[in-house]
Amino acid sequence: MSNGAPSGFGMPEIVMISPSITAVEWGEMSFAEIPQFQREARARVDTALAAQSIEKIGPEVTFSLPPSGERIRIAAGSTIAGGFRATDHVTVQEIPGGRAGHLRLEGPYTQLPNAWRALMAWVVEHGHEPAGLSWEAYGDPAVPITDLYALLTSR
Secondary structure, eight states, rough: TTTTTTTTOOOEEEEEEEOEEEEEEEEEEEEEGHHHHHHHHHHHHHHHHHHOOOOOEEEEEEEEEEBBBTTTEEEEEEEEOOOOOOOOEEEEEOOHHHHHHHOOOEEEEEHHHHHHHHOOOOHHHOOOOEEEEEEEEEEETTSSSEEEEEOOOOO
8 A cells, every 4th residue: 555545545635624414314233234235224214205395416425433343333424405304214414514534436335345444544544533434426427436435623
């Protein structure tokens, strides 16, 4: 990792994030259960958005909080303009504005664990402190490109 980025990974960087709104479903699960939860939660989010005539305006996202042992709390959903009223399962999650560590993965989703390790190691090695909320933003599934973000504490 001479330049700090393994093959298929962009260079980690610090970016400024503008606030945005998402509709998501939160859940806690083992790492192996993540793909199934994401598919099922996105379907429920899509149904809730359609029921309220809310359109997606940006990428699908998955948020995560720091894992606890073998379990992790994540939320899967989509970026929206606003106006969504929470349902039994689907809630509003803000992406707060501020600084974030960013890494682009161009390749299969199976590389996400390695990409997250690379981003978080880079963040710490460069003297930044993660604030606890991280997320992935997905492009076209036919050409898997995933942008990883780790919100940073303010300085």
